[in-house]
Amino acid sequence: MKPQIKFLSDEEIGRLHEHALKILQEIGMRLPHKEALELLEKAGAEITDDSVVKIPEHMVNTALKTVPKRKDVTLYGRDPKHDITFTGHNPSLTCMTMAVNVIDPYTREKRLATNDDLAALTRIADQLENIGVNGGLVTPQEVPGDYNDWYTWATTLKNTTKHITGGMFGARCVRDAAKMASVAVGGEDRFRERPFISGWVLTLPPFGIDTESLDALMEMSRWKIPAIISSGSILGTSSPVTIAGTVAQTHAEILACIVVSQLVNPGAPMIYTSFARGVDMKSGNISMACPEFGILKVAMSQMGRSLDLPIRMPALLRDAKVLDAQAGFETGMVGTVTGLAADLMDSMQLDMDLVVDFPDLVFCNECMAGIKRMAAEVEVNDNTLALETMKAVGPGGNFLAQTHTFQNFRKELWHPELLERRNWGLWEKDGSPDIFKVAEKKVLEMLEAEPVKLLSPEAEAEIDDIVIKAQS
Template identity: 50%
Template sequence: MRPLIKYLSDGEVVRVHEKALEMLENLGMKFEGAEAREYFAKAGAEVSGQIVKIPRSIIEEGLKTVPKREEFVLYGRTPHKDVHVKDRVPSLAAMTMATHVLDPETGLRRKATDRDLALITRIMEKLDTVTIASALVTPQDVPMAASDWYTWATSIKNTTKHITGGAVGKEGVRDAIKMASLAVGSEEEFLKRPFISFWVLTMPPLRVDENTSNVLMEAAVHKVPSVISSGGILGMTSPMSVESALVHTHAETLACIALSQLVNPGAPVIYSSYVRSMDMKTMCINMSSPESIIMKVGMSQMGEYVGLPTKMPANLRDGKVLDAQAGFETGMGGLAGALSCDFIVSMQLDMDLMVDFADMIYSDECMQILQRMARPLSFDDETLAYDNMEEVGPGNTFLETDHTFEHFKEEIWMPRYMERGTWENWEANGSRDIRKVCAEKVNGMLKELEDHEILPKDVRDAIDAVAAGSTEKAKNIKR
């Protein structure tokens, strides 16, 4: 069977779903955008002020037309970077919007630049376990009102993998599509295989602002995927219980799925959630608290129940640097994610504020382990190897049997950076901890990738022109 982790029984999954439908029908959602409300009203929802009470029929209709995970393909710019969700190989998705990096030369923390984003994206392009190469950092040296545009430009210029990003208003969505289309030659080509998707974040509890619904609706129009996510915080924007947070988080996601399908039935959607807890002493928001990870597994179960691909931030770290705390958070959240969802958002430290270049190498190595952990067992004659046991018999060794020789390469995962030798060898190699090993590796890659352009100059210039032209426009879009 496929290995799995479960916090909810099948009956509890249904109970959360039913409670969410009840909540949408009786309490309703606050949609601040008039156009969104009109879509719901036209479909038969009761609208009063900004509150939309959504009958279950609208949600259920939406769940019928939204593309299901079995057929879902998340496109890369080139087909060999596509992800077929049905293959169930969990992979890494870059988190977005860190503001700082650890400078790879000095090791000191400083603000992230557009150049950092380019280099970070080129490194992710090379890492096998990364399938969504979103902008890990938001450059701090570009016009801030238009930072989404600059971020799209730099990401698109430096990877052939899928990218998920933010947008401001319908204009932001259209401009991102414009830049992505330049990279593949035409909008027509792009729309056949849209290799970008948009974050759609609700404002819990039960609220969607106008900008968000505009992004969701515009993405739906073009059938470009939306990653719909509700990010409640226990005790602040969610009730103080894991169970209840699952209900309204699921409800908000369902309402957004329904809106996307009212706009354009068949618009693709990815199910996500940033629901989490905070530290009651520091009031800092924790992505790697035990409650946060529990809720990621719960939300994965809900996303799977409604048949969607799932993307969860189960592998983010509250730890400041790549130490044993960040390591624990990577292992615990990573395993929870690998055994429950399709895309694991990852690769930031300091509560999603900072990127350590070395951490990308580390995260890729850890994800290889997690992919091994997620591989199904199969109890057939070959794997049960009863003949092999008969051949060897009590008290002897399997080392030189054919079965061992034929299977060890696929059965045993072998590390590139993790340490598994003797203490003496490790000392002779400089007593390096894993962070140092990965930093050396990434610094070597940085040198190789310094001038590694993957798009022709005229295309890059055309993409940059879209970003450069957005600064004034961005200021005037209502957020």
């Protein structure tokens, strides 16, 4: 069987879900969007002052019947070899989005991220096998701020054939991202058959969402572009300080978004996620790598899994400023528990998801390989029990030269590419590099390689033209 990790019993999951339904019916969600309010009222919701909507249980249940379940959702890659399905549990990394700073790979100085940085990071992520979903790890800061998302979509589409997740600022951004993606695959019909992009929809805790995010959610639902629904509640500030209270509130906010989506277009795909997180009460800073963050990722994964939805959770967004021992501890602690519960894990950012360091992509890719091994099924069968091999070896023998060992060791034993396992002498002979230096060497080699063009010059120009027209 596969390993499992749980912080909630089935009874507790049921109680939290019932509590979330009460939140929606008795407190409601602020949903400031004229069309959304009309749809909700027509379906039986109560609209109160300031666009607050009280959603009855039957509306939630109806939405949960039509939202696609795990087996029916695919995150398509532009290249089908990168398709991601959810019939089983095979965790992989996803590129978190919207960091504003990078650590320069050559000077090691922190600076604002550029569009060239985004292109390079996207190309690196495209080549790393344990990254399943690409995206705008950084938001270019030298481009017009109101059109960050447009530039991000254009640059990522040019530099990867994997599925891409990005920011969606309103319905216009959704339509333009779809247009750009359609150019990349040779037409809108082909894109609609295999929509290989998805967009973030972030709630505004407590109990609300902004107009632009609602607008984007509704437009993605019309296109059946997967929406990554997240509530980023903060313990003790925008949600109760207790884990249980925050889980219930966060779950309620996600359910409200599912209701809206399914009213717009029943069958529109949703990915369940949550940035519910802790806060350091001494400094007032948000923590993306505290123990509570890991607990919340597992608990929220359980809530989403109880609805039979695909699960995406942030996991490797370390509070550490650089790739050091703290970053390693935070990666192992939150990454491992989340990897045993979620399907996709947002990652590869430091400083509370504000900074990207190029070698960190290579480091996280390596860590994910180890986490995937830990999350793999332990097979018990005639081959793995190895009784005949044991008889052949007998007391005092050795298994190293046995055919069974040769046939099975590559599958059973994880062989890292970066982590140091040699003896001291060999390591010292190579210059005594620490893990950062090893990752840095590999990423610099990747950066200095000639970029591979994935689209024709004509397609790139057409994508750029969509970005220019959006600003006119």
